[in-house]
Amino acid sequence: MGFDTILQTIQKGGSVPFPAEANELEYARSLDAESPVQQLRDEFIFPTKRSLRSVTKKNTPNGTNGTNGLTNGLSAGDDEQVVYFCGNSLGLQPKCMRASIDAQLQAWASIGVYGHFNAAPESPLPPWQDMAAAVSTKMAPIVGAKPSEVVVMNTLTVNLQLLMASFYRPTEKRHKVILEWRPFPSDYYAIESHIRWQGLDPAKSMVEIAPDADGPGGHYISTASVLAAIDAHADEAALLLLPGLQYYSGQLFDIPTITAHARARGLVVGWDLAHAAGNVPVALHDLEVDFAVWCTYKYLNAGPGSMGGAFVHEKHGGVSFDATTKLPQFHRRLQGWYGTDKSVRFNMAKTFQPTVGAQGFQLSNPSAIDLAALNGALEVYTKTSVEELRRKSVVLTGYAQWLLDGILRDEEEKKGGEGKGEPAFTVITPRNPAERGAQLSVLLRAGLLEKVSGQFEEAGIVCDQRKPDVIRIAPVPIYNSFEDVWRCVDVLRRTVLG
Numbered sequence: 001m002g003f004d005t006i007l008q009t010i011q012k013g014g015s016v017p018f019p020a021e022a023n024e025l026e027y028a029r030s031l032d033a034e035s036p037v038q039q040l041r042d043e044f045i046f047p048t049k050r051s052l053r054s055v056t057k058k059n060t061p062n063g064t065n066g067t068n069g070l071t072n073g074l075s076a077g078d079d080e081q082v083v084y085f086c087g088n089s090l091g092l093q094p095k096c097m098r099a100s101i102d103a104q105l106q107a108w109a110s111i112g113v114y115g116h117f118n119a120a121p122e123s124p125l126p127p128w129q130d131m132a133a134a135v136s137t138k139m140a141p142i143v144g145a146k147p148s149e150v151v152v153m154n155t156l157t158v159n160l161q162l163l164m165a166s167f168y169r170p171t172e173k174r175h176k177v178i179l180e181w182r183p184f185p186s187d188y189y190a191i192e193s194h195i196r197w198q199g200l201d202p203a204k205s206m207v208e209i210a211p212d213a214d215g216p217g218g219h220y221i222s223t224a225s226v227l228a229a230i231d232a233h234a235d236e237a238a239l240l241l242l243p244g245l246q247y248y249s250g251q252l253f254d255i256p257t258i259t260a261h262a263r264a265r266g267l268v269v270g271w272d273l274a275h276a277a278g279n280v281p282v283a284l285h286d287l288e289v290d291f292a293v294w295c296t297y298k299y300l301n302a303g304p305g306s307m308g309g310a311f312v313h314e315k316h317g318g319v320s321f322d323a324t325t326k327l328p329q330f331h332r333r334l335q336g337w338y339g340t341d342k343s344v345r346f347n348m349a350k351t352f353q354p355t356v357g358a359q360g361f362q363l364s365n366p367s368a369i370d371l372a373a374l375n376g377a378l379e380v381y382t383k384t385s386v387e388e389l390r391r392k393s394v395v396l397t398g399y400a401q402w403l404l405d406g407i408l409r410d411e412e413e414k415k416g417g418e419g420k421g422e423p424a425f426t427v428i429t430p431r432n433p434a435e436r437g438a439q440l441s442v443l444l445r446a447g448l449l450e451k452v453s454g455q456f457e458e459a460g461i462v463c464d465q466r467k468p469d470v471i472r473i474a475p476v477p478i479y480n481s482f483e484d485v486w487r488c489v490d491v492l493r494r495t496v497l498g
């Protein structure tokens with residue numbers, strides 16, 4: 001059974017239809033030959049087992065210490081690329097990024113301060129004043145936005161704080177922020193601090209949606225629960241702020257239904273798309289989401305600590321001029337000189353006249369080198385689309401799930417039947433492909449994490465751990481293969497079944 005048939009069955013909501021021979025490496029390779037965007041793998045730099053030795057050796061069975069691994073215990077396979085399943089934390093380096101950064105360094109070296117308003121001779125990059133807009137334009141289709149609705153600036157948490165300053169407008173009656181029970185800590189801190197900043201009490205103004213009692217691994221929050229929470233607090237709530245895709249469980253929320261419901265009840269709607277941007281299609285403009293924030297170092301591969309993205313719907317980005325005073329009128333925000341329109345930015349006037357759209361929410365002169373890095377990373381996305389990547393992703397992650405199910409079946413058989421002892425792991429990410437992105441969060445039986453991590457390191461498989469017992473496996477469609485999935489699950493199988 002080929003890639004297209006499997007994809008169509010999954011898209012129709014059928015159970016994942018892999019044939020028995022899918023257990024074989026050859027089958028994984030045949031899917032790679034057929035799957036879309038497989039050629040984009042070559043656009044990325046993979047660490048090798050050798051290059052990782054210096055940092056992982058201390059944990060491998062042959063290891064003596066954490067520093068001398070480059071000369072100790074190497075084998076013929078050490079120049080193999082590792083299986084990299086950590087794009088949900090830090091994406092791999094795109095090869096073309098270096099050229100983009102080099103071009104920026106060259107522009108700075110060759111024309112110095114003139115680079116603000118001039119492109120350097122033969123540089124592929126625009127003048128620094130135009131870089132943020134150019135990179136935002138490349139980013140916009142990834143989140144379903146118009147170019148004017150996107151701004152590349154700062155980092156995620158900073159942008160969340162800034163946009164809460166603009167969009168969280170508590171009144172005595174409507175002051176609550178609705179969030180989920182286990183947001184990424186930085187989001188929690190941002191929301192909590194913002195509520196305090198407004199002189200309010202987080203205990204009274206934060207509503208945390210609890211997981212459903214019967215969800216997988218105790219982490220699933222159904223759409224019905226989210227809608228019920230909105231209904232229960234609508235009269236007192238000012239803002240709904242959720243992750244598009246939950247970082248720990250890997251659950252993808254129903255962004256369209258939830259947004260529409262909250263908007264209909266008068267809430268401002270913001271999304272943290274850290275784990276969704278570049279992973280699943282989103283349609284921020286059409287859904288009339290008020291604002292969104294995301295980072296670019298995960299599925300967008302722009303490097304550790306790279307610049308953040310922010311969305312402000314065009315209905316909030318307008319600038320008009322008062323007929324009498326002639327002063328600019330705009331949505332409230334914290335202001336800085338890079339939010340001003342380019343036509344007046346260097347007039348050094350006291351009147352703040354923002355750029356129309358999301359870019360009017362900038363504060364400072366952005367790092368041209370960071371922008372060049374992001375520009376280089378997004379170059380790869382001009383060769384595909386999130387929709388195309390998603391088609392590969394649902395099959396890739398479905399394949400991982402199918403192989404994982406196989407381990408559990410074999411374990412049961414080995415133990416002599418169902419219900420005999422706790423299974424080696426539970427996948428806490430929803431099984432429904434519409435409710436997940438690339439990531440599968442695997443909750444291991446207590447005590448297994450160290451063994452699995454050790455075997456993964458030894459085999460050159462990189463995926464992250466959330467202590468005490470979760471490993472997150474993220475086959476990223478832009479650079480991971482079906483063979484990668486097979487290799488990873490094969491090591492897990494051998495570790496668990498012995």
Ligand SMILES: Cc1ncc(COP(=O)(O)O)c(C=O)c1O
Binds near residue numbers: 156187243
């Ligand atoms: C869901 C989520 N929110 C917020 C953050 C924090 O991002 P930053 O450090 O770029 O502010 C992260 C980082 O991984 C995240 O995953």
